[in-house]
Amino acid sequence: MNDPFIMARSVNVFYGDKQALFDVDLDIEEKRVTALIGPSGCGKSTFLRAINRMNDLIPICRFAGSLKISGHEIYDPDVDVVALRAQVGMVFQKPNPFPKSIFENVAYGLKIHKMTSSKTELADRVEWSLKSAGLWDEIADRLDEPGNSLSGGQQQRLCIARTIAVEPKVILMDEPCSALDPIATAVVEDLIDGLRKDFTIVIVTHSMQQAARISQRTAFFHLGNLVEVGDTKTVFTNPQEERTQNYITGRIG
Amino acid sequence: MTDFIDKAGFGLKARHRAEKRFQWTGRLAILISLAFLAWMVVTIMIGASGAVRLVQIAVPVDLSVENVDPDDIAGAGYGAIIKQGLRAQFPEVSKRAEKKRLYNLVSPEGSFELERQVLSDPTLLGGTPLVWVTASDDLSLYVRGKINTDLPEDQRQISDQEIAWVDQIQDQGRIRNVANWGFLTNGDSREPEIAGILAAFVGSALSLSVCFLLSFPVGIAAATYLEEFAPANRVSDVIEVNINNLAAVPSIVFGLLGLSIFLGYFGLPRSSPLVGGMVLSLMTLPTIIIASRASLKSVPPSIKEAALAIGATPVQAVFHHVFPVALPGMMTGAIVGMARALGDTAPLLMIGMVAFIVDVPRSILEPATALPVQIFLWADSPERAFSEKTSAAIIVLLVFLVAMNMVAILLRRKLEQRF
Known part of the structure; x- marks a missing residue:
């Protein structure tokens, strides 16, 4: 049997003396949407940020265990974090476009990674990214306007366009819809569903309905432990663990 | 029917008073600072008003061949020419100390100014033209009324005799005020009238x-x-x-x-x-x-x-x-x-x-x-x-x-x- 695309084994993460994750073993399959759910402070965001090593930015944060993407151990000392993050993109909770034009927001990653060789290629690539993020039709004639002038939902889709422009293998999303209204949320959810055929997506969400709507697999975290992981349908209709049952029925959380 | 919005309740009167008190304290503070700022600016402006004008005095100068050699204009003694012109106006001055005070009506810069004028306009040569040169600082102050003539003579910078000379020259229309551009184009000097910034x-x-x-x-x-x-x-x-x-x-x-x-x-x-x-x-x-x-x-x-x-x-x-x-x-x-x-x-x-x-x-x-x-x-x-x-x-x-x-x-x- 093939190894799963992302394979976490005995992952422990510490913030100073405080342990945030305990021996997490989790497999994430390629070109699927995996949802990480659980109450606040359960470690799901910590796990997500371990996948592209964003936790490295926190000086007191320490990682132990093994995390392999496509067979490569990403915590090996000789791994270049910059190259890793080019392959594992991230969309944040609050839309955070660069304080630059819409075009520059998307073109930035392509420019720093020197992924295009001409101006027209760059423009084509930006257009493709914005189309893939379902934003092109709305902003095609105002590419020079600042990214901050868009609405919240548009900004978040701009951030997704920016992420997919550099064609990462994995896209991590940290509660991407929590700052959006229901209509914008629906648009972004449709988008995530469409991106599944090209990208492996890991999404942290507080909304169980959202997890049920868009994910194929769901992992439930509680107090730093991975309680249960399985097909979304199974987890929500026939959970194996009592704690999962309690959470999805609203008794803990 | 009782008043629904009861102004006396909730200690509102005292609270509104405190509000007003604070706002007025703030306004007063700003007013005081503005007043001092205005005072400062006005004082400086008044003080500087004298510096934008330059007092000049017209001296008849003898530029005949004996004084200025047309082949060597720069070699002439222009200081002496100005002194000669001043003496010609007041022939009665004979004592050495008096002469010195008479010469002091013109700024020491005057000889250079005369030289520059002659160099730029050689047609002046040979005649006895009236030439405008910078007046001394004391004369300038007097002309602008900055010297209190009610003071006893030994307590002011300018003596009765000098005042008489200046008044006489002024009556002839030979003293004028011009814009002092030199203040912006000159360097420092020991002489206030030509010192610049x-x-x-x-x-x-x-x-x-x-x-x-x-x-x-x-x-x-x-x-x-x-x-x-x-x-x-x-x-x-x-x-x-x-x-x-x-x-x-x-x-x-x-x-x-x-x-x-x-x-x-x-x-x-x-x-x-x-x-x-x-x-x-x-x-x-x-x-x-x-x-x-x-x-x-x-x-x-x-x-x-x-x-x-x-x-x-x-x-x-x-x-x-x-x-x-x-x-x-x-x-x-x-x-x-x-x-x-x-x-x-x-x-x-x-x-x-x-x-x-x-x-x-x-x-x-x-x-x-x-x-x-x-x-x-x-x-x-x-x-x-x-x-x-x-x-x-x-x-x-x-x-x-x-x-x-x-x-x-x-x-x-x-x-x-x-x-």
């Missing part, structure tokens, strides 16, 4: 340029490194505490440092804008670093995270995204620092920029003085006419300051408009 202005401009070129790049580089890249350890803490302390060190200490290191050890030219600018940049650096760090800190970390998350290196994340957002704030820090540097005298005194400089410095290595030092020097001079110059120089300093800040603010606004 240009040398000090250029000295200040050169020093501040050096100061800006040194402290702005170094300051923002240091701030960026400390804020974004430096590891959080004991060394960083020590550096941070020291920078904060340096910002509070009296500027004369930096002057002493410049004296012993830049002049004493490196042997750089004394009194030069180069050393002045270096000393001022020592003083400005902590201000710029502290303001720049605060400005960097205020940039939302999400922007940097976004850049890192698509694979930018930390340096790219900072310089492409954090830095442009923080730049206007850094400029504000630079404005504050430069404004302080412009007005500071103490460190410049230590490195010899307090010298009497007549020539306008043409490079940062030539001796120069600075505007605040020039103000200090003039305020210290015994001649009364220098007090007008002091006020005028203060106005020049303020205009310089306002202009500099305006440029910086316009630049900042331009940078801010980029999203």
